[in-house]
Amino acid sequence: MALDKVIALVFLLVCLLYGYVAFYTMDATLPPFMKHNPIWPSSLPKILAVLGIVASLFVILGKSEPQDEDGDDINYRQLANYEYGKAVAMLLLMVGYALGLSTLGFLLSTCLFLFLGTWILGERRWLLSIIVSLIAAFFVWYLVQQVLGIYLRPLPSFFAR
Amino acid sequence: MLEGLYQGLATAFSIEMLLMVVAGCLIGTFIGMLPGLGPMSIIAIMIPIAIKLGDPSAALILLAGVYYGAIFGGSTSSILINAPGVASTVASSFDGYPLSRSGQAGKALTVAAVSSFAGGTVGAILLMIFAPALASVALVFHSAEYFAMMVVGLSAIAAFAGSGQVSKAIIMTIMGLMLSTIGEGALFFQPRFTGGVLALQSGIGFITLAMAIFALPEAIYLILDRKRSKQGDGENGGEIKNLRISKSEAKQIAPVIGRQSIQGFFIGVLPGAGATIASFLGYAVERNIASEEERKQFGKGSVKGLAAPETANNAACTGSFVPLLTLGIPGSGTTAILLGALIALNVTPGPRLMIDEPQIFWGVIISMYLGNLILLILNLPLIPYIAKILLVPRNFLIPFILFFTLMGAYIGQNNATELLLLVGMGVIATVLRFAKYPLAPMLIGFILGPMLENNFARSMQIADGVSFIWERPITLGLLIFAAILVILPSYRSHRMKVQAKKQNAMPEGD
Numbered sequence: 001m002a003l004d005k006v007i008a009l010v011f012l013l014v015c016l017l018y019g020y021v022a023f024y025t026m027d028a029t030l031p032p033f034m035k036h037n038p039i040w041p042s043s044l045p046k047i048l049a050v051l052g053i054v055a056s057l058f059v060i061l062g063k064s065e066p067q068d069e070d071g072d073d074i075n076y077r078q079l080a081n082y083e084y085g086k087a088v089a090m091l092l093l094m095v096g097y098a099l100g101l102s103t104l105g106f107l108l109s110t111c112l113f114l115f116l117g118t119w120i121l122g123e124r125r126w127l128l129s130i131i132v133s134l135i136a137a138f139f140v141w142y143l144v145q146q147v148l149g150i151y152l153r154p155l156p157s158f159f160a161r
Numbered sequence: 162m163l164e165g166l167y168q169g170l171a172t173a174f175s176i177e178m179l180l181m182v183v184a185g186c187l188i189g190t191f192i193g194m195l196p197g198l199g200p201m202s203i204i205a206i207m208i209p210i211a212i213k214l215g216d217p218s219a220a221l222i223l224l225a226g227v228y229y230g231a232i233f234g235g236s237t238s239s240i241l242i243n244a245p246g247v248a249s250t251v252a253s254s255f256d257g258y259p260l261s262r263s264g265q266a267g268k269a270l271t272v273a274a275v276s277s278f279a280g281g282t283v284g285a286i287l288l289m290i291f292a293p294a295l296a297s298v299a300l301v302f303h304s305a306e307y308f309a310m311m312v313v314g315l316s317a318i319a320a321f322a323g324s325g326q327v328s329k330a331i332i333m334t335i336m337g338l339m340l341s342t343i344g345e346g347a348l349f350f351q352p353r354f355t356g357g358v359l360a361l362q363s364g365i366g367f368i369t370l371a372m373a374i375f376a377l378p379e380a381i382y383l384i385l386d387r388k389r390s391k392q393g394d395g396e397n398g399g400e401i402k403n404l405r406i407s408k409s410e411a412k413q414i415a416p417v418i419g420r421q422s423i424q425g426f427f428i429g430v431l432p433g434a435g436a437t438i439a440s441f442l443g444y445a446v447e448r449n450i451a452s453e454e455e456r457k458q459f460g461k462g463s464v465k466g467l468a469a470p471e472t473a474n475n476a477a478c479t480g481s482f483v484p485l486l487t488l489g490i491p492g493s494g495t496t497a498i499l500l501g502a503l504i505a506l507n508v509t510p511g512p513r514l515m516i517d518e519p520q521i522f523w524g525v526i527i528s529m530y531l532g533n534l535i536l537l538i539l540n541l542p543l544i545p546y547i548a549k550i551l552l553v554p555r556n557f558l559i560p561f562i563l564f565f566t567l568m569g570a571y572i573g574q575n576n577a578t579e580l581l582l583l584v585g586m587g588v589i590a591t592v593l594r595f596a597k598y599p600l601a602p603m604l605i606g607f608i609l610g611p612m613l614e615n616n617f618a619r620s621m622q623i624a625d626g627v628s629f630i631w632e633r634p635i636t637l638g639l640l641i642f643a644a645i646l647v648i649l650p651s652y653r654s655h656r657m658k659v660q661a662k663k664q665n666a667m668p669e670g671d
Contacts, residue, residue, distance in 0.1 A: 004329070004596040011332055018339060021354065029351065039621040041351050044614045045342055052335040058328040074386055076595035082385040090384055091584060094563060098580030101571070110564065117560025121384065132557060140568065148198070148206050150572055 003076060008059035015056060019049030089120045106152040110137035170527055181219055182226040182528070182535045189230020190540065194238050196246030196372060196569035200231035200478075201494045208502045217506040217521055222528040224499060229281060229532040232478060233540060236273045236471060241266060241550055242562050244376035246569055248367060248608050249436035249474040252444045254375060255601060256459065256466030263462055266548040271406055272464050273471045274540050276418050280472035281533040283422035284429070284479025289526055292483050292515075300488075302431050304619035305629040309639035310431065311613040314438040316445070316646040318602035330602045333593075337606025338613075340365055346614065360578035367608065368573045369583050372566040374604050377587030378594045380562050383555065406464070413455075414468040417447055425473030429480025435493050436477040437608060443473030449649060479529060486510050486522060 022045035030040060074082065093116055100109045114133035115126075123129050144150050185207075192203050207227050211220035232249070239245040240257035253273065260269035302310075318330050343354045344364025355361040406414075421443045428442065429435040447469040448459045459466045484490040489511035491497035503510055508521055515522045540547075553561070570583045590600055620629045631637055 002596075003592075004598065007593060007596050007598065008332065011336065014339075015335075018354070026353065037618075037622060038625055039618045041346060041353055044617075045339070045353070048335055048338055048342070052332070052339070055328050055331045055335060059332060062328065074382060074595065079385075083387065084385060087381050087384045090381075090559075090563065091588065094567065094584045095581065097567060098577050098584065101577050101580070113567075114560050114564060117563065118556050121556040121559055123554075123556035129557070136561070136564075143192075144568075144572065148192075150575075 005060055008056045012053060012056040012060065015049050015052035018045065019053065022046045022049055086120055086122075090117065093117060093120065102153065103156065105155040106141055107137050107154050108156060110140070170523075178219060178222050178528075179531075179535075181223040182531050183539065185223045185226020185228075186230040186532065186536045186539050189227040189232075190234040190237070190536070190543075191230075193231035193234020193246075196238050196244045196368065196376070196565055198231075198569075198572065199235060199247035200228050201498060203227055203231045204495060204502075205498050208498065208505070211502055212505050217503070217508050218524040218528075220502065220506055221521070221525050222531065224502060225525070225528040225532040226535065228478070228495065228499075229277075229475075229529075229536045232475060233274065233277055233536055236277070237270065237547060238565075240269050240273060240467075241548070242376060242565075243379040244562065244566055244569070245371050246368060248371075249440050249477075250470075251371065251375075251437070251601070251604055251608075252440040252470035252474075253467060255444065255470075256461075256463050258379075259460070259462035260464070260467060261548075261551065265462070266551055267544055268406060268464075269467060270544045270548060271541065272410075272414065272467050274537055274544065275406070276414065276421075276468040276471040277475040278533050278537040279418045280422045280425060280475035281479055282530060283419075284426045284476035285526055285529040285533070287423070287426045287476075288479055288482060288529075292487050301635070303633075304616040304623065305633050305636045306639065307431075308613060308616040308620055309636040309643070310428075310438065311609050311616060313639050313643040313646065314441055314609050315605065315613070316643040318599075318605055326597075326599065329598050333598055333600065333602040334606040337603035337608075338610045340370065340603075341607045341610025342614070346611065358578075360576055360582075363574075365582065365607075366570060366574045366579060369570040369579050370586065370607055371604060372569055373583050373586035374590045374600045376562060376566045377583070378591040378600070380559055380566070381587070381591050382594075383559055383562075387555075410464050414464050417465050417468045418472045421447065421469050421472040422476040425476030426480040428473070429477025430483045435481045436474040439477035439480075440470035440474040441605060443469040445646060449646065475533075482525065482529075486514060486525065489514075 022042045026042040026045070027040065030042075034040065093113060097109055097113045100112075104112070111130075111133045114136060115129055118129040118133075119126070141152055141154055145152050145154070188207070189200070189203060192198050192206075193200065204224055204227055207224060211223050214220050214223065232247075235245070235247040235250045236253045236257070239250045239254035240261050243254050243258040245251040245254050257269045257273065260266070260272075315334065318334050339354075341364070343361055345352050345362060352362055424446065425436075425439040425443055428439040444459075444466060447465055448456055451459065451465060455463065455465060478493075478495070481493050481496050485496045485500060487510075489500070489509065491500045500510060508514070508518065551558070567580055567583065570579050571577070573579070590603075594600060621627065623629070624632070629636060630640065
């Protein structure tokens with residue numbers, strides 16, 4: 001089965017779940033005074049669920065269109081030829097950044113993120129990359145917190161008061 | 162009117178005021194490049210400084226500079242790294258990013274700067290002429306008409322559905338609409354589809370989704386395929402110098418700019434999603450009326466496809482000043498903040514503004530001209546340097562793109578869960594892109610979803626049923642227009658298929 005049909009199938013399941021919530025569970029929590037309204041919180045979701053089911057069936061049952069190959073787009077069937085390991089590593093690094101931001105503080109986690117990011121992508125001039133990360137992290141922190149006044153915890157949490 | 166104009170000119174043309182505009186434009190452009198900081202937040206940040214100036218005209222001129230600078234800065238990140246930080250520049254990335262990928266970043270930025278300038282200037286002229294008359298038109302638009310406008314906006318998705326991909330585009334739109342129902346709606350005080358997760362209570366942030374859909378998959382593509390980021394090696398630097406618009410391209414975009422500055426302005430006059438809707442509709446309309454050859458270019462780096470949304474969104478931004486200055490109604494988040502600034506400066510916008518304080522009214526309009534002009538003068542020489550961002554080696558460029566997408570989502574929501582959401586949705590978007598699902602409709606659905614639902618709900622409550630659809634002529638007209646926009650492209654491609662079959666019955670590989 002082609003990937004686009006698998007996606008349509010997954011979307012169909014999502015729609016069924018979404019529709020189930022909209023049709024069977026949402027109206028139960030509706031306060032009585034809102035029942036006189038011509039439109040309920042569940043109205044749009046119900047319509048969307050039905051439309052979504054119809055549209056996904058069209059893709060699942062329709063014949064696969066011959067896709068115009070751009071030449072520069074990535075062919076997922078040959079994922080092994082691409083540098084997917086690096087991509088996964090970068091994604092994990094982003095997750096790590098999200099989790100570490102509040103405990104490590106902005107400056108340290110940003111430096112680590114940028115340094116490890118360049119390292120994963122194959123940069124081995126580590127001194128350059130450390131300097132660049134340090135400058136960038138400090139510059140962005142200065143701009144966002146000191147100039148714009150949006151608070152970013154700069155230091156690890158155990159340093160702060 | 163001429164007297165007022167003269168007063169405005171006299172206020173605006175002093176060394177001090179010109180310095181204000183220059184400063185405003187520079188600040189706006191550079192901060193606006195960071196995704197997550199759109200015109201609205203930058204203006205909000207600049208308000209204390211503007212108020213400290215004390216002089217309302219000076220403050221307004223500074224803010225106008227910041228405003229236009231920020232819009233241009235936002236387009237820059239859409240065009241260069243496919244990271245639209247503001248809803249109204251999403252459409253600019255559709256053709257702007259392909260252009261810069263093909264080594265024409267300089268040209269793309271020039272087209273953007275020129276068409277923004279034209280849009281803003283034509284908008285300001287129209288504002289001058291029509292402001293009083295338009296104020297009454299804006300009042301004719303009720304929820305029903307807004308609902309119909311949103312439907313017209315949604316129909317723009319048809320423009321992204323390539324041959325036979327309509328059902329995929331529809332799926333993506335529905336997915337976007339579904340995502341927009343997560344969280345607490347404005348009309349119903351009831352959390353929906355949050356699954357009990359507290360961070361979802363306020364819904365998914367626009368920037369989070371925009372970054373997850375556009376910037377993140379692009380960055381992943383760049384990592385996966387080393388060849389893809391070949392401009393980043395610093396070897397083909399010569400290509401970026403190509404920033405002149407050729408004569409034939411100028412001929413192509415001139416009518417687009419003409420049409421879109423007028424269309425954009427009038428859409429912008431309506432309070433609501435002015436600039437965003439204007440840019441999507443501008444893109445869709447231009448794609449529909451383009452010739453067969455040119456239509457194929459749309460989405461692959463067409464200068465027309467970049468000029469249309471850029472012109473329309475700037476014209477619409479100017480248009481949104483009509484209800485602000487004449488009625489005191491802020492039509493967008495940005496004008497709402499400007500309203501706050503005006504009130505803090507002891508100026509009350511409304512019907513009496515033009516009579517009581519003409520120098521402010523005209524000062525605003527003149528400052529728009531100035532802001533636009535200075536922006537163009539400042540940025541054209543800067544473009545080669547801005548475009549050099551792409552020459553940063555890929556080992557550094559990609560982590561920085563990812564870092565800025567993360568920052569954009571974090572600054573907007575100040576919430577680390579949002580970052581996890583960003584990564585998760587980014588992975589889903591990448592898989593969708595593998596399967597060649599068009600991603601833009603998802604974001605369009607997400608942006609228009611809440612407005613669509615709220616206006617529909619409000620008109621249902623007012624009319625107590627769906628009768629408003631045929632009882633209000635403007636609503637009906639807009640809905641019919643939307644239907645035409647959806648049907649026309651598929652009808653065209655159907656007709657073409659039939660013709661092709663008739664003409665060459667020769668066996669051809671499917």
